[in-house]
Amino acid sequence: MNTEEPLSMIVNHINVMGSFAFAISGALVALRNKLDPFGVLIVAFLTAVGGGTIRDMLIADRDVFWLFDTNIIYAILAGALTAMIFRSKLQFFQKPIFFYDAIGLGLFTITGVQIGIDYELNAFICVLLGTVTGVFGGVLRDVIVNEIPVVFQKEIYATASIFGGALYLLLIYLKIPNPYLQVIPIICIIATRIIAVTYNISLPNIYKNEQ
Amino acid sequence: MNTEEPLSMIVNHINVMGSFAFAISGALVALRNKLDPFGVLIVAFLTAVGGGTIRDMLIADRDVFWLFDTNIIYAILAGALTAMIFRSKLQFFQKPIFFYDAIGLGLFTITGVQIGIDYELNAFICVLLGTVTGVFGGVLRDVIVNEIPVVFQKEIYATASIFGGALYLLLIYLKIPNPYLQVIPIICIIATRIIAVTYNISLPNIYKNEQ
Amino acid sequence: MNTEEPLSMIVNHINVMGSFAFAISGALVALRNKLDPFGVLIVAFLTAVGGGTIRDMLIADRDVFWLFDTNIIYAILAGALTAMIFRSKLQFFQKPIFFYDAIGLGLFTITGVQIGIDYELNAFICVLLGTVTGVFGGVLRDVIVNEIPVVFQKEIYATASIFGGALYLLLIYLKIPNPYLQVIPIICIIATRIIAVTYNISLPNIYKNEQ
Secondary structure, three states: OOOHHHHHHHHHHHHHHHHHHHHHHHHHHHHHOOOOHHHHHHHHHHHHHHHHHHHHHHOOOOOOOOOOOHHHHHHHHHHHHHHHHHHHHOOOOHHHHHHHHHHHHHHHHHHHHHHHHHOOOOHHHHHHHHHHHHHHHHHHHHHHOOOOOHHHOOEOOHHHHHHHHHHHHHHHHOOOOOOHHHHHHHHHHHHHHHHHHHOOOEOOOOOOOOO | OOOHHHHHHHHHHHHHHHHHHHHHHHHHHHHHOOOOHHHHHHHHHHHHHHHHHHHHHHOOOOOOOOOOOHHHHHHHHHHHHHHHHHHHHOOOOHHHHHHHHHHHHHHHHHHHHHHHHHOOOOHHHHHHHHHHHHHHHHHHHHHHOOOOOHHHOOEOOHHHHHHHHHHHHHHHHOOOOOOHHHHHHHHHHHHHHHHHHHOOOEOOOOOOOOO | OOOHHHHHHHHHHHHHHHHHHHHHHHHHHHHHOOOOHHHHHHHHHHHHHHHHHHHHHHOOOOOOOOOOOHHHHHHHHHHHHHHHHHHHHOOOOHHHHHHHHHHHHHHHHHHHHHHHHHOOOOHHHHHHHHHHHHHHHHHHHHHHOOOOOHHHOOEOOHHHHHHHHHHHHHHHHOOOOOOHHHHHHHHHHHHHHHHHHHOOOEOOOOOOOOO
8 A cells, every 4th residue: 555555646647758759759750740730649549548548448447547647638639739839940850750659668567567457467477567558659640641650660669668657666676765666677678679770789680591 | 415416317319310421431431442242331331430449448347338328229220221222312422421421520520528527537538528429430430441531631620629528618617508509519510510521621730831 | 058168168269269360360460570579469459359358347246258268378378489499491381371360260250159048148249249259369369460361351351250159159059069079160260261261252242233
């Protein structure tokens, strides 16, 4: 009880921050594809809530996280407006999209794992919930605007989320206190993405002996 | 209580009518793409129930609306059969597809907003549920047959649904009685779509100062 | 009660077998498309759990079947590893993918119908739940790797699932005992698929008098 309560509150804060970050990345992708203002808002919304919505639909007694939490809605509106207003300043969108996407991936992965723990699920499935939460917002964003989903690009993406989720479980096992418990795996996921993209690192090629 | 009960029954009637309209639009799109009879039925079904199904999955304690209501299933079968039988009479499918789609959009938007109200959700989120309910059946239909989703076409679509949903909330606030309460926003949504498509009206272009 | 309990246990066993078969078919498709190892695992997972996940999300008080059942996760891991290890032996992937897909379709269709019966749903809707369960894993698999979904190919696919689901209801009505009750429709679905593909059988063409 004593340990559950603060963790749930931290999950709420992380949800708001992650929604803001993913809303910016979604709005920037929509702006690059020249959607109209409502289209930008819809893509920002789907990017921000996509992963968490699928996670919450998987668990029977959970309402979707944004249904009763207007802070999420305001964070998404703020993120989409920020992207629309400062868009002209961002001559080259590629970098900020990637950066906000990495932040969203890190933040949301940890909320997904934590919710798995709250429901006392198997460790495997906790990490899986974290990956679903972190990854599917970006997948929806990319599917909607007909780009190749980030998950299936060469660089490490789902792998970063799986690694961060497993690290979070390890840190809980080692009784690392808040907020290090959350901050360390979040930073590890973001750093993994930045390093993978900067140095063009991918998983070993299992097809190299073929054709 | 006294006002809730009749509203829920009206929602049921609207669901059946909307399912019929969307089933026709779905079946016509499937026929245009020369799917086999079961394919036509599947597309009609997904178009009719897609939006409401996503809405009901978002709310933890709600069964999907068609699970216990066979009238919906019969309405969809009737819509799909109507489209298959009268297809040869409809030399030019474009107009009837658009028309039945507009009716489905109007009817389903209002059921989504009403369900949000029943759960005492925030006004923003009520309108959002209405838009999800109205829009996603048509999106699924178009994604399945690989057409560009209506939502992302130039003409006002999601905007009509958002506008109608907000109008419905306003009319409730003004204590407008049944059935005007529902009929006015439904007709407004349908009319907005017809006017937008007829006169080729779209939202202002936010990219006009760019390249 | 007495008859419900063993049926639920049979559903669990069938779920594990179906997950194994669909995981192999998903992993083989992913390998043919040269995804990296985590990509193979993700496609195997989505193929195996996709249909049942959508089915369970439709029913409000049902947790998704794999959340509390680690046997499913192990079956998927085993299926994906089997496909990765024996891939070099399978020079021509087309046949095994088709074969494991047919097995998954047969097994999962019956679990979906049985769950509809457990919730005392209308016969139509029981068959529909069976088809959703059987079909959507393969649809997700094909959508992810950008292949044309099996459902929309010419040969009988959803039709085989609908036929098998209806046959299962008929056998229950005729009070056929376990395990014949499940084995007969499962084999019928698999055989229908094999015959349809081998002899290139499709539904009658309703467009032949046109164009």
